[in-house]
Amino acid sequence: MTDRLPGFSTLAVHAGAQPDPTTGARVTPIYQTTSFVFNDADHAASLFGLQAFGNIYTRIGNPTTAVLEERVAALEGGTAALAVASGHAAQVVVLQQLMMPGDEFIAARKLYGGSINQFTHAFKSFGWNVAWADPDDIASFERAVTPRTKAIFIESIANPAGSITDIEAIAEVARKAGVPLIVDNTLATPYLIRPIDHGADIVVHSLTKFLGGHGNSLGGIIVDGGTFDWSKGNKYPMLTEPRPEYHGIKIQETFGNFAFAIACRVLGLRDLGPAISPFNAFMILTGIETLPLRMQKHCENAKAVAEFLAGHSAVAAVNYAGLASDKYNKLARKYAPKGAGAVFTFSLRGGYDAGVNLVSNLKLFSHLANVGDTRSLVIHPASTTHSQLDDAAKVKSGAAPDVVRLSIGIEDKDDLIADLEQALSA
Amino acid sequence: MNHDNYDDNYIRSILNGVKSIAMVGASPVNVRPSYFAFKYLAQRGYDMIPVNPGHVGKSLLGKPFVASLSEIGRSVDMIDIFRNSSHIMPVVDEALELPTPPKVIWLQLGARDDAAAAKAEAAGIKVVMNRCPKIEYGRLSSEISWMGVNSRTLSSKRAPVPTQGMRLSLNRTSVGGGATSASDRAAKNKNELT
Numbered sequence: 001m002t003d004r005l006p007g008f009s010t011l012a013v014h015a016g017a018q019p020d021p022t023t024g025a026r027v028t029p030i031y032q033t034t035s036f037v038f039n040d041a042d043h044a045a046s047l048f049g050l051q052a053f054g055n056i057y058t059r060i061g062n063p064t065t066a067v068l069e070e071r072v073a074a075l076e077g078g079t080a081a082l083a084v085a086s087g088h089a090a091q092v093v094v095l096q097q098l099m100m101p102g103d104e105f106i107a108a109r110k111l112y113g114g115s116i117n118q119f120t121h122a123f124k125s126f127g128w129n130v131a132w133a134d135p136d137d138i139a140s141f142e143r144a145v146t147p148r149t150k151a152i153f154i155e156s157i158a159n160p161a162g163s164i165t166d167i168e169a170i171a172e173v174a175r176k177a178g179v180p181l182i183v184d185n186t187l188a189t190p191y192l193i194r195p196i197d198h199g200a201d202i203v204v205h206s207l208t209k210f211l212g213g214h215g216n217s218l219g220g221i222i223v224d225g226g227t228f229d230w231s232k233g234n235k236y237p238m239l240t241e242p243r244p245e246y247h248g249i250k251i252q253e254t255f256g257n258f259a260f261a262i263a264c265r266v267l268g269l270r271d272l273g274p275a276i277s278p279f280n281a282f283m284i285l286t287g288i289e290t291l292p293l294r295m296q297k298h299c300e301n302a303k304a305v306a307e308f309l310a311g312h313s314a315v316a317a318v319n320y321a322g323l324a325s326d327k328y329n330k331l332a333r334k335y336a337p338k339g340a341g342a343v344f345t346f347s348l349r350g351g352y353d354a355g356v357n358l359v360s361n362l363k364l365f366s367h368l369a370n371v372g373d374t375r376s377l378v379i380h381p382a383s384t385t386h387s388q389l390d391d392a393a394k395v396k397s398g399a400a401p402d403v404v405r406l407s408i409g410i411e412d413k414d415d416l417i418a419d420l421e422q423a424l425s426a
Numbered sequence: 427m428n429h430d431n432y433d434d435n436y437i438r439s440i441l442n443g444v445k446s447i448a449m450v451g452a453s454p455v456n457v458r459p460s461y462f463a464f465k466y467l468a469q470r471g472y473d474m475i476p477v478n479p480g481h482v483g484k485s486l487l488g489k490p491f492v493a494s495l496s497e498i499g500r501s502v503d504m505i506d507i508f509r510n511s512s513h514i515m516p517v518v519d520e521a522l523e524l525p526t527p528p529k530v531i532w533l534q535l536g537a538r539d540d541a542a543a544a545k546a547e548a549a550g551i552k553v554v555m556n557r558c559p560k561i562e563y564g565r566l567s568s569e570i571s572w573m574g575v576n577s578r579t580l581s582s583k584r585a586p587v588p589t590q591g592m593r594l595s596l597n598r599t600s601v602g603g604g605a606t607s608a609s610d611r612a613a614k615n616k617n618e619l620t
Contacts, residue, residue, distance in 0.1 A: 004601070004602075005601055005602040006580070006601050010580075011601070014580050014582070015576075015580065015601075016571060016577075018568065018580075018581045018582070018583070018584075018585060019582070019583065019584040019585075020584070021584060021585045021586060021587045022587055024584050046465070049456065049457070050462075051456075051461075051462045051465055051466065052466065052469075053564050053569045053570050053572045053573055054572055055572060061572060061573065061574070063572070065574075066571055066572050066573070066574055067571075069574030070571050070574060070575065070576055070577065073574065073575070073576035074576050074578070074601075077606050077607065077608055078576060078606065078608075079575065079576055079605065079606055079609050080573065080574050080575040080576055081574050081576070082574050083574070196606075196608045197608065225606075225608055225609065225612075226605065226606055226608065226609030226612065227608050227609055227611070227612040228612070229612070229616055242457075246457065247456075247457045248457045249457045253459060253535075253536070254459045254462065255561075256535045256536070256558065256561065257605055257609040257612075257613070258573075258575050258576075261573075261574060261575070262573065265573070265574070
């Protein structure tokens with residue numbers, strides 16, 4: 001009964017979950033059902049009218065998924081969360097609440113290549129315009145602000161090079177502009193960085209990566225920081241205007257400091273439809289229980305591998321913020337003192353061809369387009385994740401043609417180093 | 427009392443302790459937050475009385491509207507005020523004039539009047555401001571977790587299967603209490619600016 005805040009690892013195991021009332025099952029059951037029966041007509045009407053808490057249909061909410069949502073909200077220090085089918089779906093649902101056709105948002109240029117594509121091309125057909133800014137130049141965010149700006153979007157630890165973003169400085173730009181700061185915290189996870197503590201208003205994740213952690217299930221999540229005042233300036237009608245689809249309910253007025261998460265659920269997920277499978281929610285939930293242990297090992301291994309590569313004669317440069325010599329080391333020590341993550345890039349003296357050779361000679365590292373798996377992964381971004389960018393944009397986003405990206409797993413680090421060593425000398 | 431954030435035990439003791447709640451500003455319009463809260467609290471077994479001079483003659487979920495607190499004609503444990511911050515003081519004054527003043531005065535989400543709160547507290551009345559009893563009940567019982575909301579509570583005990591009209595246990599272990607520190611900070615900043 002005490003107001004004692006448990007530690008991160010305790011929340012990672014317990015938050016949101018409780019023994020099943022009906023069966024006593026201790027592990028959260030997989031409620032693999034599309035729909036839930038109503039008690040009576042009034043109960044059904046109350047649920048549809050958002051007057052009661054409860055389950056209707058798995059596209060809108062599901063008891064297994066709800067445990068995942070509360071758990072990630074607790075780990076991020078947010079007021080509520082909404083899980084969706086993928087990280088990409090999370091981004092669409094978030095921006096749908098904020099943007100009208102003709103509106104703009106500012107995004108950091110260093111992002112996952114898929115996000116760069118989504119923002120540049122897919123969102124264009126919605127009339128959502130992205131303005132790019134350089135996360136290493138805070139003033140470039142200030143310069144990009146216009147009266148149509150509705151949000152700022154950054155990654156905490158940025159793809160592909162694992163660079164660290166100065167969240168507090170960009171949060172200040174967002175505060176002055178009167179718009180929410182959205183942080184994609186996928187590569188850091190809340191174990192390494194909690195963006196809301198640094199001024200972010202909304203956090204999104206691809207749960208597919210370190211949170212799920214085992215490379216077996218897709219998922220995404222939106223965390224509401226409960227920090228943004230949507231009523232200011234009447235810029236966000238989805239939150240403040242009467243909603244005709246709910247007979248005139250005003251979402252912010254009704255739901256207070258978790259209104260954004262509710263808007264994402266009842267206006268975004270309900271109508272756009274990218275629901276996560278309860279089975280995937282269960283798999284990711286199980287993964288999260290060991291998040292602290294895995295992240296410690298991921299970071300320890302990544303640092304050892306980065307140090308090995310930095311000392312290897314075939315390697316031209318290593319970009320890992322956990323190395324004392326790295327340009328982002330100061331920011332890493334401030335924002336991610338427990339470790340700089342496990343995704344980073346390096347370039348080879350032999351250029352593009354040496355990169356391709358390395359990838360094909362590795363025996364333990366898997367060549368695939370994912371990160372944040374228990375297994376160590378390798379990819380050549382210029383020809384894959386960032387291939388749709390032109391050469392100049394590739395360089396700007398940290399995916400130059402000679403760059404190889406690693407996602408370090410939780411194997412024994414000596415084995416990872418031995419594999420790299422044999423592949424570099426093959 | 428620190429009205430920027432409340433210890434869960436404070437909120438819990440209020441929601442466990444009160445039986446009758448007069449809701450000032452209750453609306454019969456079924457998309458208004460006051461209607462949601464009224465209905466929810468009635469379903470959780472509270473004895474609800476709607477107070478709104480604009481709707482006398484009508485009833486809300488079978489409970490007749492009364493025009494003012496003095497017209498309730500019996501004592502109530504809690505007054506839940508669904509009015510803007512600028513309309514709080516007259517309601518508190520009226521509550522203090524009652525033959526038996528309430529034990530609790532609760533100001534809805536978005537409403538805050540520190541002077542009115544101090545006056546009520548000087549008369550021995552517990553005050554909660556800028557909170558919703560429906561949300562707090564849902565949070566402390568973890569019922570709100572269905573909506574992906576961070577209840578800030580934990581429990582390793584098996585909960586009873588909920589049935590209609592049943593009071594839920596609010597005695598879960600609180601973690602941190604109330605809203606998150608980030609949202610509390612934002613609310614405090616907003617309050618200081620206005």
